Amino acid sequence: MAEPILRRGLLYVLSSPSGAGKSTIARKLLAADDEIGLSVSATTRPQREGEVDGQDYHFVSNARFDELVEQAAFLEWAHVFERRYGTLKSEVRETLDAGRDVLLDIDWQGTQQLKQVDPDIVRVFILPPSMEELERRLRDRGTDSDEVIAGRMQRAADEISHWAEYDYVLINDDADSCAAMAIDILHAERLRRNRRTGLVDFVRGLTG
Amino acid sequence: MAEPILRRGLLYVLSSPSGAGKSTIARKLLAADDEIGLSVSATTRPQREGEVDGQDYHFVSNARFDELVEQAAFLEWAHVFERRYGTLKSEVRETLDAGRDVLLDIDWQGTQQLKQVDPDIVRVFILPPSMEELERRLRDRGTDSDEVIAGRMQRAADEISHWAEYDYVLINDDADSCAAMAIDILHAERLRRNRRTGLVDFVRGLTG
Numbered sequence: 001m002a003e004p005i006l007r008r009g010l011l012y013v014l015s016s017p018s019g020a021g022k023s024t025i026a027r028k029l030l031a032a033d034d035e036i037g038l039s040v041s042a043t044t045r046p047q048r049e050g051e052v053d054g055q056d057y058h059f060v061s062n063a064r065f066d067e068l069v070e071q072a073a074f075l076e077w078a079h080v081f082e083r084r085y086g087t088l089k090s091e092v093r094e095t096l097d098a099g100r101d102v103l104l105d106i107d108w109q110g111t112q113q114l115k116q117v118d119p120d121i122v123r124v125f126i127l128p129p130s131m132e133e134l135e136r137r138l139r140d141r142g143t144d145s146d147e148v149i150a151g152r153m154q155r156a157a158d159e160i161s162h163w164a165e166y167d168y169v170l171i172n173d174d175a176d177s178c179a180a181m182a183i184d185i186l187h188a189e190r191l192r193r194n195r196r197t198g199l200v201d202f203v204r205g206l207t208g
Numbered sequence: 209m210a211e212p213i214l215r216r217g218l219l220y221v222l223s224s225p226s227g228a229g230k231s232t233i234a235r236k237l238l239a240a241d242d243e244i245g246l247s248v249s250a251t252t253r254p255q256r257e258g259e260v261d262g263q264d265y266h267f268v269s270n271a272r273f274d275e276l277v278e279q280a281a282f283l284e285w286a287h288v289f290e291r292r293y294g295t296l297k298s299e300v301r302e303t304l305d306a307g308r309d310v311l312l313d314i315d316w317q318g319t320q321q322l323k324q325v326d327p328d329i330v331r332v333f334i335l336p337p338s339m340e341e342l343e344r345r346l347r348d349r350g351t352d353s354d355e356v357i358a359g360r361m362q363r364a365a366d367e368i369s370h371w372a373e374y375d376y377v378l379i380n381d382d383a384d385s386c387a388a389m390a391i392d393i394l395h396a397e398r399l400r401r402n403r404r405t406g407l408v409d410f411v412r413g414l415t416g
Contacts, residue, residue, distance in 0.1 A: 005379065125401075127410070127411070127414065128414070130414065131414055131415065157415050160411065160414065160415055161415070163401075163407070163411055164401065166401055167400060167401060168396075168399045168400055168401060169399075169401045169404060169407055170399065171213065171410070181395075181399055184392050184395045184396045184399070185396045185399060187389075187392045187396070188376075188392045188393045188395070188396030188397070189396070191376045191377075191378065191389055191392070191393060192375060192376055193333075193371075193372065193374055193375060193376060193377045196377060199371070199377055202335070202379070203335070203368065203371055206335065206336075206338065206339060206368065207339065207365050207368055207369070
């Protein structure tokens with residue numbers, strides 16, 4: 001078997017309203033494929049029970065977040081519910097330098113910013129099968145009050161209104177088949193000519 | 209399970225130098241997926257033993273080909289070795305109307321023409337692992353003289369020189385894994401937002 005063709009790392013964006021199953025899809029995608037790693041976002045929101053700092057998020061203070069913004073340390077950052085979330089350049093660079101793709105779990109605001117920095121990102125949006133199902137999933141978490149749920153449903157509608165800004169749109173009827181589609185997209189996007197930087201040398205070697 | 213989302217049929221172009229294994233990949237792709245059908249080209253070249261008219265090609269006379277050109281019956285057509293090959297609009301339309309994607313086995317000339325008619329085509333180029341392997345495959349057919357082989361090798365180099373005009377480039381080290389990559393691409397391209405025309409209604413139904 002020949003050497004694998006050298007390729008450029010991929011920025012793979014996954015967006016969806018909260019409750020559409022994005023975290024499950026992300027987990028399945030990361031488990032199914034060794035060549036992609038998650039970009040852990042920095043956030044000013046408080047750490048929840050069970051969350052691990054540096055794994056789920058980099059939990060930082062408002063002052064620290066301000067500093068990072070000032071240092072231009074973010075690829076993108078956004079306000080969500082008066083909290084801030086951002087993608088650290090260092091986080092993404094580390095993964096790309098290790099020859100792996102980067103999975104970014106960010107919202108439409110972050111995606112818009114990232115698209116301006118790097119037009120070559122792959123943007124995937126996950127829709128819930130219905131708003132009833134979305135609300136059921138939000139309630140099943142059992143962590144939020146009715147008021148918070150209502151706010152999340154409003155925000156979900158806002159997030160969904162940006163579906164047409166994405167390259168691919170999946171409906172999460174079933175987590176396994178939705179994850180399989182997300183993986184198909186990852187594998188296909190890796191095969192794009194413009195990302196397979198080693199092809200130039202390969203073809204040169206082929207035809208002299 | 210919900211209704212499948214309505215989508216627009218796909219034109220999937222497969223090009224490669226003769227001997228790179230394109231026919232095998234095409235056969236495997238068609239066998240693995242029910243929703244894609246082959247566009248059978250019209251040609252003025254003579255029918256070979258074992259070939260079936262209307263299945264391998266539509267074999268037509270030079271005069272008939274002229275007529276079809278005059279009637280603007282072709283989506284694209286090209287000269288190859290003083291023979292002509294073309295894709296009939298009727299052939300493609302029939303498959304798309306049946307709600308299926310169309311696989312087109314055409315060369316770089318046809319691909320360029322088709323891209324101008326429909327910018328949304330998916331272009332996949334298949335490279336041989338080496339020129340030695342390509343020549344071996346051409347000789348193994350046992351049907352051609354040294355002179356014809358030399359001509360085909362020259363034409364292969366010409367065809368390969370157009371590799372960078374394609375969206376995806378695959379190296380055919382192994383037919384099964386190459387076909388699997390071609391199928392990944394097909395499945396992913398079907399999930400592109402702009403091809404899933406039913407999404408507009410789906411999202412409208414979702415958020416009212």
